[in-house]
Amino acid sequence: MGIGSDNNGVSAVLTSKSKKILAHTYYCYPFKTEDPLKWCNNIIALINDLPKIVRKNIVAISINHTQGSFLEYSDNQEALLTNDLSFVNRDDLMQSQVRQPLLLTDNIITFSEGDLTQILRFLNNQNYHDCSEQYLLRRKADWLMSWLLGNLRWAEESNNLDWGWNIKEEDWIGWTSAKSWISSLPNIVSSGTIVGPISTKRALMLGLPHGCLVIAGTSNDNAGIIATPSNQTDGITILNNRLSLNCFIETPFYSNGVVSYRLGHSWVGRGVSRAGTSILKYLFSYEIINDLSRQINPNIPSGLHYYPLVSQGEVFPISKREMAPIIEPRPISDSLYLHGLLEGLANIEDIAWKKMQKIRLSKMKRVITMGHGANNSSWRLLRQRILNSKVSNRSSSVPATGLALLALNGFYRTLKSNQMIEKPLEKSL
Template sequence: MSGGATRLALGVDLGSSGLRVALVDPAGGLHHQAGCAYPGPFVQPRTWQQGLTQLCGAIPLPLRRRVAGLAVAGTSGTLVAVDTNGHPLGEALPYNAAQPQWASRCRQLAEPGHPAASASGTMARALELQQRYPHAHGLRHQAEWLTGWLLDQWHWGDMHNSLKLGWDPVQGGWSGVIGSQPWSRLLPRVVRPGTALGPLHPTVAHQLGLPTAAQVVAGTTDSNAAVLAVDPQPGDGVTVLGTTMALKQLCPEPLQDAGVYSHPVGNQWLVGGASNSGGGVLRQFFDSATIAALSRQLDPRYPTGLHYLPLPAPGERFPVDDPRLMPRLEPRPVSDALFLQGLLEGIAAVEARGWARLQVLGAPPVRRVLTVGGGARNPVWRQLRQQALGCPVLNRPHASTACGAAQLARRGLAAVNCDATT
């Protein structure tokens, strides 16, 4: 990198339907953004690195040479078992793969009310993976595994991804008796998101076409990165409308209840939860072009009265934590437009119940909602949600999760530079 060139931070978003990358400068200006589908099944970790290699290769060379740091955001709760060299022992268990058979054991391990005490949390998937792979050397979340590949060392984890696995950010350790279990050696060494972990491994740097001096920064979850991208202010709620739906807001104190998460961000807490409802339900019935065409036929002034509970399969995480909750998608009207409106109304109702749940637990009232993700591109859905929530809803379709991960990498670089000058 030439002495006068502005250093850039690279953000990587491992979403449920594909990957995205974004490059930002020290002032937060966006220089490049691109995405692609996974080259293989989402649950195969090798497709995560293959997709990143593809996207980095498409970044113009002058920009690639200016990358000084990078951070990865991944789907919250997607977990993979690895051997001593970090190689996956099998497919990852995805974020929405509840393991109700481990519910009672999770409650024995974690403190009551901790996210790890739920069968929908990552601890239940960890117990399942331990049973499947008794000789596993480690358990890593999606973002942590790819971060390990970038470094060629897999012992790091971050506070945000590790929360559902049992990390207690208030106490600074593992909840309940998790840390004293014989298999606790499988758990990562947890650091704060934004912590600089070291430079890219030379072999990986060559494969990606990035400088070997680029710093790898501890990442976060996809929904938290989306929140970082919009920089919420007091009174703001942030809804991430992707394949699933996540609700987040800043709170002075952490909240604790089943399906509710509290992540430390600076001197505040990012509290919220993630529902299985979202765009994935819509795509079970319509493709993106059909959704856009049908949406133009909808009239939000006239509710359908269908009262759907749009879940892609049995099981919900938030605003109720019930791995056996059944979807409600009938009766289906003859009109596809009315059916779509009923689905959109149902997802908006889930969102309204989610914000109400957080307020009951002690979160500040939400005065407006900022929306990111694919659903932020649909203006009719915004109107339906605004009616359901009773407050202004603003779409931020260009605030991507990859941009939020890049902002995290930028902060990590700033901290490294500050340490170097003191």
């Protein structure tokens, strides 16, 4: 089983040993939430909606959550939600010049991705040295995996690159390893690793077998790639709030805004623009986007020249912190305006692919599209014209499917090699 969670909802995909999808369920939250208790409660409800006979036959589970960070106080290294805030509290945060976090729930402080520097500033505070072993810095995805395991020891590599994990060297890079808060970081494992069996309490809570294995997940983009059949000559664009461009490479490297990720025995190079579908959702409703898209002739240029960022700053394919969004002038026609915005995003993608092409040995023959934008056929044809390459949409590919396949492969690898990280010591949860 694979579970994909974000602040808007949670989805689960169940596959058979032949990789056939047996079930795909999704629950959308009534409103966006950063509360980890709500995530857990909805995961419980989602799994418990499955028939009991199905749940009893789930042998492995992998989970992920969209990026974001937790700073947790814990004196026993367990994934607990307690009321002990003796060290982590609002006064400490404000004294450390940290902006008020998005959420303070029991002993967990939740930060958005943009607040990572605020966490690090807090950890570098002089008061931190007296209690360094009691602060645990975890990504949201890794915290949810810990919730299944019953301990906070492990984390998956692709979710920890921006904290300084080097996948190739399998170690923390210099600036991280030299920090006083290095003990707050988790032990890293690669995606697909069997981390351990689900905790007894979680197994009972979810109606899963006590021997159900927890498999380290991966980032949403990686999971989407796993879920989508592709080959080494394909480029993969994920059209979500940000444009994510991915291509297979022979050796990992980090330069020019491109980051390398390990995907099984392959390497993927990824460049992510801050432009994406978020600007479309900011300006139009989903229904209006669909209606206006049908009025667009994708074979004719709009004559507009936009760089549709939501806010200032770009990282790829252009690295320019002070770059301002270009979404004006706005024409009277809404369909023409949307045409120009879609064209602007396609032009960014074209520049990015030309940059990505320099790092791969084989010529790109096709662009596979996933994400929210993969549902828009007019945009596909428009992109095909600008990219001068065949574009195929895969709107049905979801990260939860890739996570389910990771769980399946992890389970069968266990049968073949008897691989298992030692069973964590379970305490009262």
